[in-house]
Amino acid sequence: MRRRSPWLWATALFAYAFLYVPLLIVVVYSFNDSRLNAEWVGFTLDWYRKLAADDDMLAAAGNSLLIAVTASAVSTVLGTMAGVAMHRYKLTVLPVLVLTPIAIPEILMGVSLLIFFVLLNFTLGLVSVALAHIAFCIGFVAIVVRARLAGMDETLTEAARDCGASPANAFRYVTLPLIMPGVIAGALMAFTLSIDDFVITFFTAGAGTVTLPLQIYSMIKIAVTPEVNAVSTLLMLLTLLLIVVAAKLSPTLLRSDRET
Amino acid sequence: MTTFRSPVALAAVLAALFAFAPLAAARDQLHLYNWNNYIAPETIKRFEGTCQCEVVQTYYSDNEELLAKLAAGAKGYDVLVPTSNAVQALIRGGQLKPLDKTALPNLKNVDPAYLNTPFDPNNQYSVPYAMSTTIIGYNDEKMKELGLPTDTWAVIFDPKYLEKVKGRVTVLDSANELFAAALKYLGYSANDVDPKHWDEAAAVIKKAKPYWAAFNASSYIKELTVGNIWLVHGYSNDIFQANLDAQAAGRKFHILQGVPKEGAVLAVDNMVIHKSAPRPDLALRFINFMLEGRNSAELTNLIGSGNPNADALKYIKPELTKLPAVFPPKELQAKLEQLKDVTVTQRRLRSKLWTEIKASK
Secondary structure, three states, X not given: OOOOOHHHHHHHHXXXXXXHHHHHHHHHHOOEOOOOOOOOOOEOOHHHHHHHHOHHHHHHHHHHHHHHHHHHHHHHHHHHHHHHHHHHOOOOHHHHHHHHHHHOOHHHHHHHHHHHHHHOOOOOOHHHHHHHHHHHHHHHHHXXXXXXXXXXXXXXXXXXXXXXXXXXHHHHHHHHHHHHHHHHHHHHHHHHHHHOOOHHHHHHOOOOXXXXXXXXXXXXXXXXXXXXXXXXXXXXXXXXXXXXXXXXXXXXXXXXXXXO | OHHHHHHHHHHHHHHHHHHHHHHHOOOOEEEEEEEOOOOOHHHHHHHHHHHOOEEEEEEEOOHHHHHHHHHOOOOOOOEEOOEHHHHHHHHHOOOEOOOOHHHOHHHHHEOHHHOOOXXXXXXXXXXXXXXXXXXEEEEHHHHHHHOOOOOOOHHHHOXXXXXXXXXXXXXXXXXXXXXXXXXXXXXXXXXXXOHHHHHHHHHHHHHHHHHOOEEOOOOHHHHHHXXXXXXXXXXXXXXXXXHHHHHHOOOOOOEEEEOOOOOEEEEEEEEEEEOOOOOHHHHHHHHHHHOOHHHHHHHHHHHOOEOOEHXXXXXXXXXXXXXOOOOOOHHHHOOEEEOOOOOHXXXXXXXXXXXXXXXXX
């Protein structure tokens, strides 16, 4: 094996530190025995106890999760279909329609969705937020899936068809497994985008619908307590768990292609 | 087709979870669109007990957020708690339902000084809920040590005083609040719109700026508590909170409130009913309930907010009743001003001055 240069190690270390140290600080300070959280005072589990009794915060976290799971599931299916269609056929309208929500400023999208829901007399609530999230997640999934398809060997699908597979079976047994890493990446991306979205959620959420970002943002004026760190820590653990499970279910999902 | 089973199961579970939401709504509900931490939990519990209903709160962190959302047509809220100038904007936009005063016998508890303001003549749509003043907050130990006054805006704006606390002062990052303070310092009204006076105020701010550590509207509570910052232009509720935190952290100093003798800005938040309120009956009951002295007092005891309710005095913790920001005495009331909205041209001029201030060295 070739020895890797110390520079590579240093850069990698720096990159990982840059990504993970802030997260680590959030976790550490969730155990801080100070409402202010400006400096380390002492270890406590009080914030987790407080969180367990805080219905508002738990409801918000529950709503966020429910919406994120729904939005990522639905947008992954629709986004994958859009990605495949965009790859296979020479389309002009669909790509524009699918990709516009990525480029459009969030605030515009939020306001127009709200006006749209009001026009339809659609009651604002969890469903309207989930629909809005699906709308803006589709584009991201489609892009990732299309990129994956672009690197795929088209002849494999043709070979499957030659051997008598129906178009549906060829997709299901050949194309889909090959693009799976892209699909999973798209789903994870949709999940992340949905769970931390503030602007669009703010406009499309109805009376009594609170998600975690809305809840935390409204607390900023009064000072954010370590309870927010505690709920963030739990969410991080959950996300980590999801990724570990996904990796366990299919070891190749999250890795790049094996070397040929 | 084993792989299809899990998505179908997932879809079923999700559908069930969404379906659960309206099921929970079977009980009577009052939708309160409020600032975060702006009602005591025990008050909510008591109201839920008397009305046999559930209070569902949603939060906003800025009047503009509330206005934008309602202007776009959002519905489903019963009671909102906007600041006076936002009340005026909502009235102008036809967003509010007039209040049936016969259902609000407790209105008599409110100090008349806070009723019948130009924002809502005769309180046709709104009644005062709670308030805050924009004043001086200071570290008592340091101010005593340095021999600085704490009852005048001069300590924030005059270089004579500022050079002793250079780099230990923050002011709010808000053009209208800071201009109001500078105008008050110069002896004008906080709502003065004379461009000449604005130029004077801008000059005062520019001269003082090199001595300030920052324009800070969010973390000054923390900075005061830790002891990095000794003097701030900030909201009375925040300064109260800073002192609570400082005491809880066992600091030797206190964070005290200084009310400038020149006067200050007063912000009154009001309860109003949205025109599309699903339950205007519950909304009126809630408003009348919150006008009871005891319920109004619980919020003040929680966050140190100013209280417009004369009947609340006897329920408020004794150490709070002495704070001028909680119950401003008559002679101070006369010097407190609520900020009015400015016209578009005026706002543009102020933005221009503000940009110049921010860019100046």
